[in-house]
Structures are given as C-alpha cells and as structure tokens.
Amino acid sequence: MIPAPENVPENIERILFTEEQVSARIAEVATEISEKYRGRDLKLIAVLKGSVFFLTALARALTIPVKIDFLAISSFGGPSNGPTPGLVRIAKDLDEPILDEDVLLVEDIVDTGFTTRYLLQTLAGRGPRSLGICTLLDRSVRRIVQVPVDFRCFEIPDRFVVGCGLDHKQLYRNLGYIAVLNPERG
C-alpha cells in the first residue's frame, strides 16, 4: 500500500519499496536464513540504532529460535578529543561473549563497507564458530572495501535513502517504507 501523499514527509522524493514489499522480501530472506541455520544456535547481532527495526522484523519472520544482542560504535564526525576524528570504537559492547557461536551481523545498509569491515573484524576476533552478514539494503555501487554479504533484501541505487531504521539527522527511522530523500526540499 502506498501511503497517502499527505502522510509522506515533504522532502521524500519517491518511495523505493513500499511497506508490503519490504515485509515480503524480509520474509523470503528469513526463510533462507532459517534453512541455513536450522539445528544450530544462531545469534543475531544488530548495530544500534539503524538496524533495530530490521532486526525486529527479521527475527519475527524466522522459523528457528534465535538469540539477539546489540552493539553500537562511534561515528565519524561525532565528538572526538582532538583535531582529527579519532578512531572508530565500540560505544556499546555486546552483553554476552560469542565464542563458538553462529553469528549473523544484521545491518540496515552496507555501502562503502567501512563500518561493516570494522564490525566484522571486531566480531571475528572473538572466536565465533561462523560469522555472516545480513543486510536490509546493499548499495554495492558505492563499495570501496569488499565485505562478504551473505543475505541481502534489496540492492539499491546510488541515492540517499531513509526509512526502516535509516535516518537523516535522526529522523525518518520509523517510516515503514524505504524512500529516497531530497534534503533540499523542505
């Protein structure tokens, strides 16, 4: 269902994927994940804040039992102690160790690959049994650092998108659809 125009924020340029399309695709990917990890103990790890919406939808669509955990990292352009941006670091760590567990990193979007690479390196160093990536959106056209994406819901064009957890200045995460944002409007 396409939302009524009066319910679409002014600077939304167009809707890429409707709420129904998003739900249907997440269900498909959840089936693939359930099949792959059936009989194993899967832990989903989501990165705060953007991936929370996707994690929730994905976990509910899975047909196997899963554990969940969260972490957060500092962002480039965020506060630092000096003239340079400093180094990326864990702002909120996992609550439990992941040694010898099957771990699936749940991302809202993979684009340059910088963030995902850092997260994979951080998690790989903790000795999981396996480590995979599931992303809601993949903007591979923008990739600089190659990262192995195991499950993706949508490949998207080189545009700035919001909704389903993705934000602009912390807004629009709660949109049920995925839309292209034009920041110059409104």
Place this chain on the structure above:
Amino acid sequence: MALLTISGDPASRWEEVARGAAQLLDFELVTETRLAQWMTEEFGDTPIPARAWASAAVAVLARLAREHPLLIALDGSEHLFRPAAWLLRARITTIDAHRAGNLMLDLRLEKPDALARLRELDAENKRLRKTRFSRASVDSAAFDLTLNLARTDAAQAAEMLAAAAQKRLGDQGLLSPNAADEIEFETRLELAKRGIVPARRARVTRASFGHPSEEMFANLLDFYRIHWEYEPRSFPLQWDKDGHVTEAFTPDFYLPEFDLYVELTTMKQSLVTKKNRKVKMLRAIYPHINIQVFYQKDFQDLVFKYGLRMVASS
C-alpha cells in the same frame, strides 16, 4: 628524537594498533613498505644483504628520527636500538582463537584452515626474525610494554600505547643530536665495512593533499583504521614515438590491505569526463590494477550522512 617500536603476533592486528597510536601521537608511521622505500632512496636499488639489513635500517631511522618522532611498526623492531630512555618498545599479542578468527574473516577460511595458516605465518615470522636479527623466537625481555588484545580492542590499545609513550618519552627526555649522530656513525661505519655507502638521503614526505575533500577522505580512512598511501604511483597511459611518457594517471589513494586504488572526483562534469577517460585507459592498459572511482555524489552523501561541513569543490 623519540622512538616507539611496535611488533606483534601475526594476525593479531598489531599493525592496526600501530596506526592508531601513530595518529594519536602524531608520530611518523614507519611500515615495512615505507622503510623499504627510504632504504632504496638512501642506498639505491642494490639489495642490502640480510646480515646488514638492521644496520642499514638503523642508519636511516636514526637520521630521520632527529627531525620527526617515529613509530616503527616492524616485525623485530625491538632489536633495532639498544634500550634507552628515549625508546619505548611495545609488543601486541592475543590468543590463538582470536588470531584464527581474524584469518577466517580476512581470508574467508574455515577454522581448521585458519589455524593451519596461522602456523605458517608464525613460521614465516620466525624465519624473518632469524634472517634479520639472528633470533627466531620472541624474547619478552626485549619489550618495555606488552598489550594483550584478547579483552582490549585496537582503539583502546592504541590509546594505552600513546599514553605510555607520552609519559615515557615526555618524562625522560629525548635523544640528544650528539647521541643520534653517534648511532648513525656506528651503523654507517658498519655498513661501510661491507661496502654499502648511501647514494642519497631519504626524506620524510607527508601527504600534501590537492583538495580538501582528499584530506577529509584520508581522515575517514584513518577513522576506520584503513591503511592508505597518497598518490604512491603514476601509471603511464600514452607514449610518443621515442617511448617518452606523454600522459600518465596518478590515482589519489592506494589501500594496500585491499590492493585497491581510489580516485576521488569532486569536480565539474567536464573534468569528470576527462578523468573517466583516464580511468578507462588505465583499466585497459593495466587490467590487473583495481581502481574504484568515488564521485562527487558519493562524497556529498558521505558528508551528508556524517553531518560534516563540505568544503566547496573546485
């Protein structure tokens, strides 16, 4: 002169800690590649015999360290200089499960294969140490500080190292120019006995960015602990009938870890078209070279995403 040497277990990601500490301290980072370039500048293309390698390295480093504090990130670098107040020698280690995990990710290996590769890397490391320093095993007494990454991430380890270096090197003073001269003289004499004489003098060159966006991109790579080199290589694209290069292309960045060149284009469309043509030629002439073009649109989105202030593009 202030020196910090760092080495570590293979696949422990000690190089990442070294990069972070160099950034925090504003020390020049000396990697294997950078030292090799300086040694070639200084001694020419003739390979330095393995037994003279350490002396040649010290001769170059002692002279450069008089003008720039150095962070030397090399296997076995703890053996380069005698223990001194102006020197801090650090080692990075972690448990095998973590090192294997890192290899599983980097090389896309299953755990048994990663453990086997780890054994190979350890053996290669021992061979290198034996060749250069006549010591195959790591001697824990040769370090002032050892950090274990089992429960500390690379950023925290970099901060600890930077704090230790500031405390040690700040409290206990720097090496005097006379003492640096002495080290340089000793090592050059040793080299002269082997017939190795410097042809030129290597210099520390810092990246001088052609555009503010390049500096911002370098900051972004630093933030994500991705090692980069700025304009390290030019690729000839066209030659005249006498074989002289008439057109060349120098990509902005090289990311050694990924063997990838990155070209930023934050210019007007006509220049983008010209640059695209060069990238196309480069791909045709050098098909084994990986290059990624980062367009103005991509860059604006990054700036937009991170809420940074974009510098007007030319």
